[in-house]
Amino acid sequence: MADVQEAAPRAARGRRGGGGAARRAERTAPKIEAARYITRNIPDFEVLTPEAIEIIEYNAETILEEVGVAFVDNPAALDRWRDAGADVQGERVRIPRGLARKLCATAPSQFTQHARNPERNVEIGGRNLVLAPVYGPPFVRDLDGNRRYATMEDFRTFVKLGYMSKWVHHSGGTVCEPTDVAVNKRHLDMLEAHMTLSDKPFMGSVTEPERAVDSVEMCKILFGEKATEAPHMTSLININSPLTFDATMMGALEVYAANMQACIVSPFIVGGAMAPVSVAGTLTQVLAEALAGIAYSQLIRPGAPVIFGAFVTSIDMNSGAPTFGTPEASKILYGAGQLARRLNLPFRSGGGLCGSKLPDAQAAYETANTLNAALLGGVNFMLHSCGWLEGGLVASFEKFVLDADQLGILHSVAAGVDISENGQAMDAIREVGPGGHYLGCAHTQANFKDAFWRSEVLDYRPYETWADEGAPDSMALARARVNKMMNEYIAPKIDPGIAEELAGYVARRKASEPDAFG
């Protein structure tokens, strides 16, 4: 697989000084493979007709003009909107038809997010798909099957698993909430973990504007002053649907946009509660919200990199619970992708979403439905691509490795069909003929190693072998894989001076204010 880069030798070199022991470590160190982000060689699947798109785009502009959006507790934002030509009444911003779309035009259609290992840089937008892990759960399901509050140690484990996962391109952000660290300080530990335990790109903090400032400052330590010349973080700015932009999230967006860092501007919608129960109505609201939020990012700094987000689930009308992997969510994903491409903007949606409390069949059906829709729907940045459980309340180690394994499938489907002479395999068909078999033929021998995607965790053994070895279900197989990966983890090399400077920054900032909780 030409797209897979091997990182182990350098990582091993990083851990030891040199000489015989280092060489031995190098030889025995497990390979840490990292696939390049996906570049699709397949078309996008689209559910909206041109007429449907026209109606939804027209309606979204009508909503922006007639109903408007609220920018809460943010007088500077209101001034910016007024100056741009919007009608501002109190905190309500009514945006004349066409203005938001026009403002969005300065955002780049594609950008590079830089990683400290340049081989891990990702291209966000165009035909590309970048996969990032779960974001936000306050709980973990640990390997003993306990559901408990997440800790910083759990966080570090997820960062390590992400680093070790071949098909995961991005280290993510709040892979779980480290609830054992003060709420006003945990972002520092999280950033330090991403920066030192992985060499993949990562996300910044959005929970207060000053934490976004910390994120930028730590990036300057890691990347130098060039950090703010190009995107080194991609951070998640949720919109308070319906149609509301709060000061915390907008404050973080302002910091990032001003410093040329990327934001995902993402309506966060449980359909039926925060948007209409219909697909077309939800898409109209998603488009109105994304237009307003992305336009605002361009008011802060024209050209600031941004991603059109859409996080949409349905609601179970009996229990009120959010549901995942549903047909409505898939259709909204497909449609939102079309709307984002009409704006020529990178698109974020989908991921390994599920409502199940366990990494069981329910979780996997729901997850696979979402992963498949996200691949075919043209998603460019997939948050929650692995590890998400129980509606995002729980991060699961087992599900992390099960999902991460499935992500390999996306790479292979996206590559499309090889129609070269070798792909056509006419010599093989001629060689084998009626009634023969292909196992030993020359074409098979030459191609079998790379011909098929192969799971690293699922079980293909014969029934009897599997039963003799304890009949493990997927959860048991996943637990074994988590343990194996953690045993094999070796941190990627980092300049010791930079690591020290990061630790110093974290310590100083932690000492500068008292702990806050809740």
Place this chain on the structure above:
Amino acid sequence: MADVQEAAPRAARGRRGGGGAARRAERTAPKIEAARYITRNIPDFEVLTPEAIEIIEYNAETILEEVGVAFVDNPAALDRWRDAGADVQGERVRIPRGLARKLCATAPSQFTQHARNPERNVEIGGRNLVLAPVYGPPFVRDLDGNRRYATMEDFRTFVKLGYMSKWVHHSGGTVCEPTDVAVNKRHLDMLEAHMTLSDKPFMGSVTEPERAVDSVEMCKILFGEKATEAPHMTSLININSPLTFDATMMGALEVYAANMQACIVSPFIVGGAMAPVSVAGTLTQVLAEALAGIAYSQLIRPGAPVIFGAFVTSIDMNSGAPTFGTPEASKILYGAGQLARRLNLPFRSGGGLCGSKLPDAQAAYETANTLNAALLGGVNFMLHSCGWLEGGLVASFEKFVLDADQLGILHSVAAGVDISENGQAMDAIREVGPGGHYLGCAHTQANFKDAFWRSEVLDYRPYETWADEGAPDSMALARARVNKMMNEYIAPKIDPGIAEELAGYVARRKASEPDAFG
């Protein structure tokens, strides 16, 4: 849901004579809902470029012309091919470029398979998708978690579950192998079960030509002499890939085609063993085999209804086991759909395929990957849509109901996006405005009942409630659903005279020869 028809009252009437008890039974009988077959309002997903299609079609004709296909132990077939203009040497049939495609042109692009309840008739071809259960497993995984040989009682249970499953349109064929009945007689019991325990369409026997004759004869009892004027069965004719057509399967096809019954002509391929390890090479062979098989059906009777089949899995090159839900299988499915549509023929592929030994996360990932590909890839007839486990060795009751539940999702995705005024929901967005919520608004109240697909088996309860009630995983939830459905089962009404005549035919045929096993 306008497409769902309610069958319960009639079923209840059928069980009892009339009067007060019958009316009470009618009122308390659980509703047995049956969805209409799917008609897609979404496009097909295609991975082959026009150039790739051209190459594959050219290569398939080259294979037919240069390599040819083998019709084994079937002199009459060789005569037919010779008369049609093929070059026949021994059992090898070389088909001049273009001949097979020309012969295929007389097959209908769409046909109706009739059921004894006309409301259960299905349209096979065009934009339609018909869902049928698992076919062929010799084992079952029972509700006590035991893997054991399947029995006729298991078979009847699956037929009942299929009848009770809203989203399953077809009763299928060998839903499991009833190994407790003699191999030369079990087809009689299987047909009688489909005919009497369900009112959905079904498949005929293919394991010997004379069993196909029995299938036709029993259809004449059930449907009258009109049975052979139009398709009342759709039966599975596997090709012995590579490029081999055996006398048993071809003999069954000859019976069905001559009697105007539909056949699925289906290359059965474990990629890497029975076809090249490449997607394009496999598609070339699939096309060559389907062209030859379908052309042969038209030599038997021009206009005989037929389905272009493609059952393709990959092989795990380490263990030799077939694998499912893989990216290669998805790409072959998408490509084969394109090739079938170029022939203007109904297409069969996919289903709830998996390699897992348990209805766990592995099974569900693999199944959902296949179901999603089959929906978007334009499949018209989906065998194995529910209940398939362990590479088709095992039929699982739990997986049957889990998969059957997921099939509801396919219906909703296929319906596409409602862009009516009600779908646009502009009044709702205006009514709610920034910061409000939609739960109580007029549009939500008017639409919430039909707005979202809802699972009948997955768990959406809050964690605490779920934990208090024993923390059931998907398997446990599925077991409970199987038991509930079996408790609620009421056989659909059948003319007692017809039932008696069927039973008489079965008894006579069973008495006419000794039991054969193995």
